[in-house]
Amino acid sequence: MKKVSELFSGKAKTVYTTEDENRLILHFRNDTSAFDGEKIEQLDRKGMVNNKFNAFIMEKIQQAGVDTHHDKILSDQDSLVKKLDMLPIECVVRNISTGSLCRRLGVEDGVDLTPPTFEFFLKNDELHDPMINEFHINTFGWATESEVDDMKVLTFKVNDILKPLFSNAGLLLVDYKLEFGRYKGKLILGDEFTPDGCRLWDIETRAKMDKDRFRQGLGGVVEAYEEVAHRLGVQLA
Numbered sequence: 001m002k003k004v005s006e007l008f009s010g011k012a013k014t015v016y017t018t019e020d021e022n023r024l025i026l027h028f029r030n031d032t033s034a035f036d037g038e039k040i041e042q043l044d045r046k047g048m049v050n051n052k053f054n055a056f057i058m059e060k061i062q063q064a065g066v067d068t069h070h071d072k073i074l075s076d077q078d079s080l081v082k083k084l085d086m087l088p089i090e091c092v093v094r095n096i097s098t099g100s101l102c103r104r105l106g107v108e109d110g111v112d113l114t115p116p117t118f119e120f121f122l123k124n125d126e127l128h129d130p131m132i133n134e135f136h137i138n139t140f141g142w143a144t145e146s147e148v149d150d151m152k153v154l155t156f157k158v159n160d161i162l163k164p165l166f167s168n169a170g171l172l173l174v175d176y177k178l179e180f181g182r183y184k185g186k187l188i189l190g191d192e193f194t195p196d197g198c199r200l201w202d203i204e205t206r207a208k209m210d211k212d213r214f215r216q217g218l219g220g221v222v223e224a225y226e227e228v229a230h231r232l233g234v235q236l237a
């Protein structure tokens with residue numbers, strides 16, 4: 001499958017149409033951004049690592065029974081996906097407190113959350129992705145009530161699939177963000193699952209192995225992503 005034309009370009013990926021109206025190509029770029037695009041850098045190999053990492057995780061999720069948009073990897077930085085009608089919503093599950101949760105609620109960093117907690121955010125950079133609730137989603141028609149239910153069930157199901165996968169690789173899945181979209185009347189998982197959109201800590205040292213290394217200027221960003229991929233058994237070369 002070949003790229004036909006550029007549909008749009010986000011902060012980390014460029015999306016292309018293909019000869020098949022139901023398929024898109026996602027091109028994972030090296031661009032790395034934080035703080036709603038205020039900090040941007042090019043990080044060598046990041047597009048390739050994220051593309052391969054994402055395919056590996058999407059396949060695991062799919063095999064465990066959650067439908068995803070992922071079809072196949074086409075090249076180092078390109079993947080073929082089903083074209084979804086994306087909902088403008090981000091779904092976040094948190095297993096350990098950190099980041100904006102601590103800033104907003106004044107809770108201590110690094111505490112196990114039992115049960116894990118769930119948040120919806122509106123996907124809108126200009127508004128800095130504000131937190132929203134189910135009533136907002138309903139009132140403004142961003143998703144139906146059954147889609148809201150599906151997003152919660154599916155996002156937690158991904159937690160059940162991925163937490164053991166990462167812990168077997170010596171990593172804590174601290175939190176993660178998912179995006180869903182409609183495909184032929186059904187809600188399925190879209191976008192990506194990479195260390196750009198989740199937090200992963202080493203199980204022993206709690207060292208950060210995700211995009212917080214970039215946000216906090218810790219360095220070794222792609223090296224950490226490669227280490228995570230290596231521990232999971234993702235083939236990079």
Ligand code: ADP
Pocket residue numbers: 009010011012013014015024069081082083084085086179181190191192
């Ligand atoms: P951002 O939107 O945060 O800048 P990206 O650079 O990752 O993020 O851009 C990718 C864009 O493609 C996002 O808007 C995402 O919602 C959208 N997208 C991801 N998967 C699909 C899909 N299968 N069909 C349609 N759009 C998708």
